[in-house]
Amino acid sequence: MKKRSVAVLSSAVLVMALLAGCGKADESAQPQTPPANQTEGSGQGNQAADANDPLAQFPKLTLPFTVDPTATLVEYKGGTMNGKEFEEFLRVINFMNPQQGGMIEAADDNALKAFAREYTATKIMAARADAGMQKESKDLAEKTFEKIKNQYLGYIGKDEAKFTKLMEGQGVTKEMVVGQMALINDSINVLKKGIDDATLKKEYDSMDKASRTVASVRHILISTEKRKPEEALKLANDLEARLKKGEDFAKLAKEFTDDPGSKENGGLYADADVTQWVPQFKDAALAQPVGQVGPPVKTDYGYHIIKVESRKEKAFDEMKEQLRAGALEKAYDAFGKNELDKLITKYNLPKVNHPAQAPATK
DSSP states (O other), X not given: XXXXXXXXXXXXHHHHHHHHHTTOHHHHSOOOXXXXXXXXXXXXXXXXTOTTOGGGXXXXXXXXXXXXXXXXXXXXXXXXXXXXHHHHHHHHHHHHOHHHHHHXXXXXXXXXXXXXXXXXXXXXXXXXXXXXXXXXXXXXXXXXXXXXXXXXXXXXXSOHHHHHHHHHHHTOOXXXXXXXXXXXXXXXXXXXXXXXXXXXHHHHHHSOXXXXXXXXXXXXXXXXXXXXXXXXXXXXXXXXXXXXXXXXXXXHHHHHOOOTTTGGGTTEEEEEEGGGBOHHHHHHHHHSOTTOBOOOEEEXXXXXXXXXXEEEEOOHHHHHHHHHHHHHHHHHHHHIIIIIXXXXXXXXXXXXXXXXXXXXXX
């Protein structure tokens, strides 16, 4: 079971940039059909009503503001950011991941400022890229566009004409998308310049065993949410006994587990970083003998019957790109904390113009 965490909403810039910079944009910068509960009542939700039209899954972003394309929205030392650039940036964000569109449409003044601040950060860093970085960034952006295009074609029936219509409907062009992605890649290439393998190896050597360990673990969760703890423990003990007598773990997991995330996989989480799990579950994944069913493990979720199927420490070469992504994130955060707000001299952002909501009745 993964750790419970508080979701923090921020711009997709860093995430996409990290993925592109690490060569993994094809894995994560993919269009996803926005769930109805994310778009209900928004411009996207209203447009997506026609379930028979695959293009309706990817409607044009409804911006929560209006602005003159030539208006200067942000002033910073060395340059400005205007309305046209900002709109293109937001539309490309939506094209790369439509789920971000719902966040943009729902943005308040503070969220809009956060988007503008992070885009300005991207522009400032990208301006520091040299010619070699720029070529690498453009090449990667071209390749990433083709991968994203293929993802869209998978949703709309491999129809090139529909893809052209989809882009027109979203108000983007290939040149616009590639240009924005290249800008993001430039900013990341600048950050990557200060992160060499020796620095990453030092970070790897300082990590504890748990942080370098991956494991494949089967478990059955008996939740205490809708049953008394003693009832959950009794059922967990009964299942442990059945498993130790040789019954099939996957079969029992599909029948009894209260964890929807692993139910259809027979309780299996494969090759997972153990640090993502709550402490008690993590400790069992690290300590239990491989191949043996352990006693019930109690967490805030309930009782878990756990079987570690495999476990290993990842070598440096296996973790290098993961470490690089973490180092890039730290470098980006440091830039934002130490430089960015000193470089930005003025914001001239439009006010959001969401439709007025009816006052609450007493």
